[in-house]
Amino acid sequence: MPETFVIVGASLAGTRAAETLRGEGFEGRVVLIGEDERLPYERPPLSKGLLLDQADPFLHDESWYADQRIEVRLGERVEDLDVAARTVHGVGYDRLLLATGSRPRRLPGSDHCLYLRTYDDALRLKDVLAAGGRLTVVGSGWIGLEVAAAARQRDVAVTVITPETVPLQNVLGTKVGAVFADLHRAHGVGFRFGSGVAAIDGTAVRLTDGSTVDGDHVLVAIGAQPNVELAERAGLAVDGGVLVDAHHRTSDPAVFAAGDIASVDHPLYRTRIRVEHWGNALDSGPAAARSMLGGGSPWTKVPYFFTDQYDLGMEYAGTLEPGAELIVRGDLAKRECIVFWVLDGRVTAGMNINVWDVTDQIQELITAGFGGHRVDVARLADPAVPLPELL
């Protein structure tokens, strides 16, 4: 009997895992099951290019899956997983990969509002933006800001509501968050900082300070939560995410997890890390697939993220550590620089804004920091000193 490998979650991590299984020469049965009725696609374009008619997010066309002998079962939500019997959704498996990703966090009383996670959500939003009017965005995280940027490029009036004092305050801190506030203000976005949402009446959002923001549409973008319920019900170890070792193996040796749901016991960070970013899904799916085949190496990637808003493109690597010093290399006000976060001489995070082909070097600096490498901060801040010289 050929072996059967089943993947639940037909998105980036799951599809990249299926690709890798075939790429590594696995000849058995590969079954890729997903709740979404669309063929697998990437999500970053949904809040950017797709809203401006500039992107095709699909990973492969239908014939590719047939050529690769990957059985794709779309529009099927998996509810049952029996790890003792090794069956999932009626299919017996030798190895199983869970790649069920995340869903938007929801605000009570906002079921009539727009949310953005799926291709169909993006099509709906695109139609809304095409019709014009006023959009209220609840949340000043990445998705809220990217949609605000797309909406402004469609001439839609935008107000962003956030309890933070600058956008992205939690992820980038106040000084760098202010760069994003300035960028959006320069494009006409209005902000209501320091305010929570008390209630949403139709398209009017009542704030905790008693005022109201009126608009024609409301998008709620207040973060995501991992889809861990299937793993939890099956009795796998779950704590915020599905707990996996550095080979993406769960508490059951035949079951693996990758992408947004995986909380990885990270050898570099020496703690668990769960990353809800594209780069993590892109690489952890293949890493898990290699582990399913009995190979692979421990996961040592540092978290990586990118965004595009108006003419600002940036990549961010690492994690924001409390107490880290901010070192700017270049001109932050002109939005052309690398920003480093340095703690005790070690680079813990770096963000390149409109400066390209440096993220590998930034990631190497972060990785070197785990080995005890300390940088000369003055040289780090000097754009004339090539980054490799700091390694």
Ligand SMILES: Cc1cc2nc3c(=O)[nH]c(=O)nc-3n(C[C@H](O)[C@H](O)[C@H](O)COP(=O)(O)OP(=O)(O)OC[C@H]3O[C@@H](n4cnc5c(N)ncnc54)[C@H](O)[C@@H]3O)c2cc1C
């Ligand atoms: C609008 C948007 C823009 C983004 N932009 C960026 C960006 O610019 N940069 C960046 O780094 N990251 C970005 N991200 C994050 C990135 O897209 C995610 O980290 C990535 O999609 C995670 O991939 P995944 O395969 O783990 O999970 P997901 O993409 O969430 O896919 C999980 C899949 O599993 C399916 N599923 C769930 N439960 C079940 C079940 N029980 N049965 C069957 N199927 C199930 C879901 O339907 C879904 O298709 C963005 C996300 C969104 C939503």
